[in-house]
Amino acid sequence: MTAPSPHLHWQAAVHAHARHLNDYIARGDARDWQGMDDPDDAPDLSALLPTLMEQLRAANAGRDADAIARFRAQWPPLHEALLPLLEDNSQGIGALAWLPDGGLLVRTGAWYEPGRVLVVRELESQALPSVDMFGASPDRQLVALAIGGHIEIRRGDEPAPAARLPLPRGDEALPAVLAALAEDDAAIQQLIPFNDGHRAVVVRGDGVFLCGPAGIQRLLPTAAELQEQAAQEDPYPVRLDMVHAAVSPDGDWIACGQQDGRHRIFDGHGQPVCRIGPHGEYPHHAAFFADGRHVALNACHFYNGATIAVDTAAFDRIDTDFYEEHPAVRVVDPGGRIYASAPVAGGLVLGDAYGYLRAVDAGGTLLWKQHVGSTISAMAASADGRMLAVGSHSGTVHLIDLASTTANPEQVGVRAHRELRRWLFWKQEAAPLAW
Template sequence: MSEPSSSLSPQQQWQKAVLMYAKRINRYVDTGTRDGFKGLHQPRVPDSEHLLPAWQAALEASNQGPHDPAARLAFREDWPPAHFPLVPRLESQGRMIPTLALLADGSLLARIGAPYEAGSVVHIDNDSIHTLEQVEGFGVCPQRRYFAWARAEGIQLTDGFQGPQVASFPWPDPHADASEGLELEPAERPDATCLIPFPDGRRVLLVSARGVFVLDAAGATRLLPRLEDIQQELAEGVEPENLSLDLCMEHGAVSPDGQWIAVGEQSGSHLVYDAQLRLVAQIGPASEYPHFACFNQRGDRLLLNACHFYNGASLGVAVADLPGLSTDYYSDDPRTPVLHEGARVYAAASRGDEFIIGDAYGYLRAFSETGEQRWQHYVGSSFSAMDISPDGQTLVAATYAGIIVKIALDAGRPAWQIGTGEHHEVQRWLFWKDFAKPLQW
C-alpha cells in the first residue's frame, strides 16, 4: 500500500509525482505505439502546484556555495526535473532564448530575451554565468569557427570565441534598395532574429523581421522581401505609404560549405540562393507557412519545415537537386519527400543520418533523412534554439519557458524522463524573470 501524500514531505511528494507520471506516460506511449491509441486514456497530470514554493527554496539553496557535481546529482535525484509542476509559473516567469551555442570546452553561449526586446548574451560554464558587455546577440558559422556579434554600432565577426576581429558591418537600412525609384523614409535598424557567419569569415546572413540580408564588405544585399515581389505589389496598385516590408516567421540557414542559403517567411515558398546570391530553387511548402530551414552536418541534405498553428510538416531535399528546382505547395515531387508530419519546428540539429527537431509541444523528435521515425524526448514548452556537439554525443536546447537543457545522447534514460530514446538530461538552467540570478537544476 502506498504511503498517503499527507505524510510525505514536499520533496517526497514531488519525487513520487514526477516518477509516477513519467512511468505512466511512457507506458501509455509504448502501448499506443504498439497497439494503437484508440480507447486509451492519457494519464492525469498530478496536482503539484502547492509544491512549488518548497521546490524553489530547495533549488535556490542548492545553488549556494561552490560547484559540487555530487551535490547537484543528489538534488536532481531528490527533485527530478519535470515540466508539469512548473506550468503555473511559466507564463509570468519564462523568457525566450532564441540563440544557443555549445562551445568546444562544454560551456554555452545564449541570448536571453526575444530578438525584439532588450536582452543579453551570457556565457554559461556550470555555476559561472557571465554577461558579455555591450553584446546584443550572436551567431556561429556552420563550421563553428567564426562568431558574429550584434552590437549597437554594427555586427562584428571574430575568428573564434573571444578571438580576433576579422570583419565588421554596419546595420543595413531595411528600406535601402527596396525598389528602384521608390522614395521611402529611412527605417530603424533591424533586430536580428538570427546571425549566421559564412564559413569563409567574410560574410554574414542577417535574418530579421525587417528583412533578410547578406552583409559583406561591399554592403547589404536583400534576399527578402524580394525586389520582384515589392515591384509586383506596386504594379498592382499598392501605394508606397501602404507598402509593408516586414516579415513574419522569417528564417534562414547557410550550408556548411557556404555554397547555399535557404531562407523563407510565412507568405511565400521556401527559397534557396547560391553563393553568388542567385535564386536557384523555389520549393512549395508541405504545410501552410514556411517556418524553418536546416542543412545536415554533411551539407548534402536540406530540411524545410512549414507550419499551421502548432502543427506542421517537414520535407527534405538533396542539395544536388536544388539548381532549377521549382515545386508547388503540397507537391508530390519525389525530390521533395515529406520526412515528418505533425511538428511546427522551431529549432533543429543533425547527426549522422538523422535530423533532430524541437517542436511547439516541447518534444525533441528524431527521424532519418529518408523519413524513418526514431525517437522522441520530452522537455516541455516550445523549443527556441538548439545545438549539438560535433561528435553527436551532447545536445543542448532552449525553450520559450526560459529553460536550457544539456542532454547526453544515448547515455541511458533515467526513471523521471518522458520519452522513447535512451537519452539523459544532465544539466538544466532556469533564466526566470523573478529569480535574483539564473539557477542550475
Template sequence: MDKQQPQQQWQQAVTAYAQAINRYVAQGCEQGWDDLEEPQHAATEHLLDAWQAALQAINQPGVDEQQRQAFRTAWPPAHLPLVPLLDTHGQGISNVLLLDDGSLLARIGMPYEKGQVVRIDQQGVTPVIGIEHFGRCPQRRYFALANAEGVRVTDGWGGPQVARLPWPSGLEGLPAGYPFDPFDLPPTPTTLVPFAQGQRVLLVSAEGIFLLAAEGATRLLPRQSQILEELAEGTDPDDIALGLAMEHGAVSPDGRLIVVGEQSSRHLVLDDQLALVAQVGPGGEYPHFALFNRRGDQLIVNACHFYNGGTLGVRVADLPGLDTDYYSEDPRTPLLQDGARVYAGVAGDGEYIVGDAYGYLRAFGEDGAEHWQHYLGSTISAMDISADGRTLVAASHAGFISVIALGSGRPEWQIGTGAHGEVRRWLFWKGWDKALVW
C-alpha cells in the same frame, strides 16, 4: 510532518507520471490510440514553495556536485508541476551555442526583447558585455557578434576580428524614385549566420533578410521583383509591406547555398552569387524553418499550421531548377516528418533533431525514419549540438536551458523514447535575482 515528505511526493508524482506517459506512448505506437486514456499528473502545486526553497538552497555558494546530484534525485526535473509559475516567470531564450570548451552561450529573451547575452560554465553565469546578438557558421569556426554599431566576425569565440560589417540602411533593393524610408534603428536579428570564409553574414530579421558584406548589404527578402510587381499594380509605396513574419534562413556548410523564406513565400534557394537556384513549395501553410544536414547534401524545410507542421527533405543535387508548389507530391521533396511545427533544430550524424511547439525534441533520419522523442516542455526556442554529437542543448519559452547527454541512458523521470539523460538544467526566470541550476 516528516521533513522528507514534500520531496518524496514530488519524486513519486514526477516519476510515476513519466513512466505512465512512456507506457501510454509505447502502447499507442504499438496498437493504436483509440482505446487508450492519457495518464494524468498527480497534484503537485502545494509542493512548489518547498521545491523553490530547496532549489535556492542548492544554489548557495559552497554546494558541490555530489549535493547537486542528490538534489536532482530528490526533486527530479519536470515541466508540468511548474506550469502554475510560468505565466509570471517563464521567458523565451532565443539562441544557445555550445562552445568547444564545454561552456554555453545564450541569449536570454526573444530577439525583439531587450534581452541579455550570457556565458554559462561550471562557475556560473556571466553577462557578455557589448554583444546583443550572436551566431556561428555551420563549420563552427566563425562567430558573428552584433550590437548597435554593426556586426563583427571573429575567427573563433574570443578570437581575432576578421570582418566588420555595417547594418543595412533599409533602402537596399528598393526601386529608386519612390518614397521608401530608411531604417530608424538597425534591424533586430532573428538569425545571424557567418559564411564559411568569415567575410559575409546572413542576417534574418523581421525587417527583411539581407546578406551583409564589407561593401554593404544586399536585400534577399522581400525580393525586388515582388516590390516592382506591387508598384506596377498601382499599390501605394506606403502600403507595401517590407516586414516579414516567420522569417527564416540557413547557409550550407560550404557556404555555396543560401535558403530564405517567410510565411507567405516558398522556400527560396540561392547560390553564393545570389542567383535563384530553386523554389521549394512548403509542406504546410506557412513556411517557417530551414536546415542543412551535416554533410551539406540534404536540406530540410518546415512549414506550419497552428501548432503542427510538415518537414520536407530535398537532396542538394536535386535543387537546380526545382520549382514546386505548396503541398506538392514531387518525389524530390518527400515529407520526412509529419506533425512538428519546428522552431529550432540541429543536424546530427545521419539524423535531424528538431524542437516543436509542444515541447518535444524529435529525432528522425535523413530518410524520414522516426528515431526518438524527448520531452522538455513549453515551446522549444533554441538548440545546439556539440561537434562530437554527444551533447545536445535545448532552450524553451519556459525559461529552461537543458543540457542532454545523448546515448547516456534515460532517467526514470524522463518522458521520452530515447536513451538520453539530462545532466543539467538552468532556469532563467523573470523576477528572480539570478539564474538557478537544477
C-alpha cells in the same frame, strides 16, 4: 509517525507520471495513435513548489556541483508541475551557441522580447551587455556577434575577429516609396556566419540579408516582389512574418522563407536558384543536415505542420508548388510546427511547438524522440556532436548528452538521451538557477 520528506512525495509522483507517459507513448506508437484517449493529467504538486524553490536556491547559493546533483536526485524536474510558476517567470530563449571552450552562449528573451546575452560555463554565468545577438557557423567553429551596429565573426579564442561586417540598415534595394515607409525593425532574429568566416546571413522582420566584404545584399523580399509592392495603390512597409534562413555546411546554399510564398534557395553569393513548395500552409523553418546533402523545410498551420527533406543535388532542376510531389522531396516529419533544429550524427533534431524533440534522418526514419517541456525556441549542438542545448519558452535551457544510452527515470520519450542539467533563466530570479 513522522511525515515523509516533501521531496520523497515529489520524486515518487514525478517518476510515476513519467512511467505512465512512456507506457502511453509506447501504446500509441504501436497503434499508430488510432483510438487513443488522452493521457492522465500531471500530478498536482503545487503545494510543494515553495519548498522546492527554497531548496533549489539554496543548492545554487554556493554553485557547488555536488549540492545541485543532490537536489536534482531528490527533486527530479517535471515541466508540468512548474506551470504555476511560469506565468510570472517564463520567457523565450532567443538563441543558443556552443563555444569551443565548452561555454554556452544564451540569449534570454525571444527576438521580439527585451533580453540579454550571457555565457554559461560549468555552473557560472556572465552577462555580455555589449552583445545584442549571436549565431554559430554550420561547422560550429565560428560565432558571429552583433555588437554596436556591426558583426564580429570570431574563431575560437583568437583575440582578433576573423571578419568585421556592417549590419543592414534596412533600406537596401528598397524602391523610394518603400524606403519612405520603412519602420525601425532592426531586431535580429537569426545571425548565421559562413564557415569561411567572411560572410553572414542576417534575418530580420524587414528582410533577409547576405553580408560580406563587398557589401550587403538583400535576398528577401526579392527585387520583383519589392517592385510589385511599391506599385500598389496603397503601399505598405516591408514586414515579413515567420521569416527564417539557413546556410549549408559548404557555404554553397542559402535556404530562406517567410509566411507568404514558397521557400527560396540562393547560392552562396546571393543568386536565386529555385523555389520549393512546402508541404504545409506557411513556411516556418529551414535547416541543413550535417552532411549538407539535404535541406529540411518546415511549414506550419497553427501548432502543427510538416517538414520535408530536399536533395540539394536537385536544386538546379526543381521548381515545385505547395504540396507538389517530386523525386527529390520526401516528408520526414508529418506533424510538427518546428521552431528550432540542430544537426546530429545521421540526422537532424527538430524542436516543435509542443515541446518535443524528434531526431530524423533524410529518409524520414525516426531516430529518437523526447519531451522536454514547453514550445522549443532555440537549439544548438556542440561541434563534437556530444552535447545538445535546447531552449524553450518556459525560460529553460536543457543540456542533453547525445552520447548517453540511458535516460533519467523522469524523462519521457523513445530512445531518449540523458538530460544532464537544466538552467532556469527566470524573470523573477536574481540569477540563473542550475537544476
